[in-house]
Amino acid sequence: MIDISTLALFSAASLALTVTPGPDMLLIASRSISQGRRAGFASLAGIQLGTYCHALAAALGLSQLFVVMPLAYDAVRVMGAAYLLYLAWKTLRSGGSLQASAGLAPVAVGRIFRQGLWTNILNPKMALFVLALFPQFINPQAGSVVVQMLVLATVLNLVGLAVNGGVIMLVSGMKSRFAGRRINARWPNYLLSGVFAALACKLLLSSRQS
Numbered sequence: 001m002i003d004i005s006t007l008a009l010f011s012a013a014s015l016a017l018t019v020t021p022g023p024d025m026l027l028i029a030s031r032s033i034s035q036g037r038r039a040g041f042a043s044l045a046g047i048q049l050g051t052y053c054h055a056l057a058a059a060l061g062l063s064q065l066f067v068v069m070p071l072a073y074d075a076v077r078v079m080g081a082a083y084l085l086y087l088a089w090k091t092l093r094s095g096g097s098l099q100a101s102a103g104l105a106p107v108a109v110g111r112i113f114r115q116g117l118w119t120n121i122l123n124p125k126m127a128l129f130v131l132a133l134f135p136q137f138i139n140p141q142a143g144s145v146v147v148q149m150l151v152l153a154t155v156l157n158l159v160g161l162a163v164n165g166g167v168i169m170l171v172s173g174m175k176s177r178f179a180g181r182r183i184n185a186r187w188p189n190y191l192l193s194g195v196f197a198a199l200a201c202k203l204l205l206s207s208r209q210s
Contacts, residue, residue: 046116080122
């Protein structure tokens, strides 16, 4: 099993990485602003399950495919970007009413969870991140590598829950502040759709080195 000092060091590294604003935090915050804290936590849960998937893939050597096969990396990158653009289009079309109370049409929590999950899984840069960081804290003599990878993923997710949970609680109240203002009737649609589109463009324009 991983010793306490290694877990403490990994926790510090995870905190430094998590507090730095990135695509996951942006997606979670926009979900929370547009649809409330329940949607924010559902999106976070999906993303964190995706982290476990990447950790398991790295432990089994599947993530190594992105290193040795550039076409595999590019294929997943394009699929991820296409999925994000699809979400942007669907979000923009939803909530068509222009009444003052309008905004995003209600979306099932399970659907938001799945969107968070697939957004994370279809991001090959997350796979490379796990492949680059986690092995530095793995000791092959300390037991099952798969178990150690999942333990590290749990630590990363707990840190992410604390940081992103705070973000969700902080920004989720912004929706109610703008409620009832006609000029903001469709702003949740534009916000979330813009975030999906921006993440898609970032993924399309990124490379394995960036």
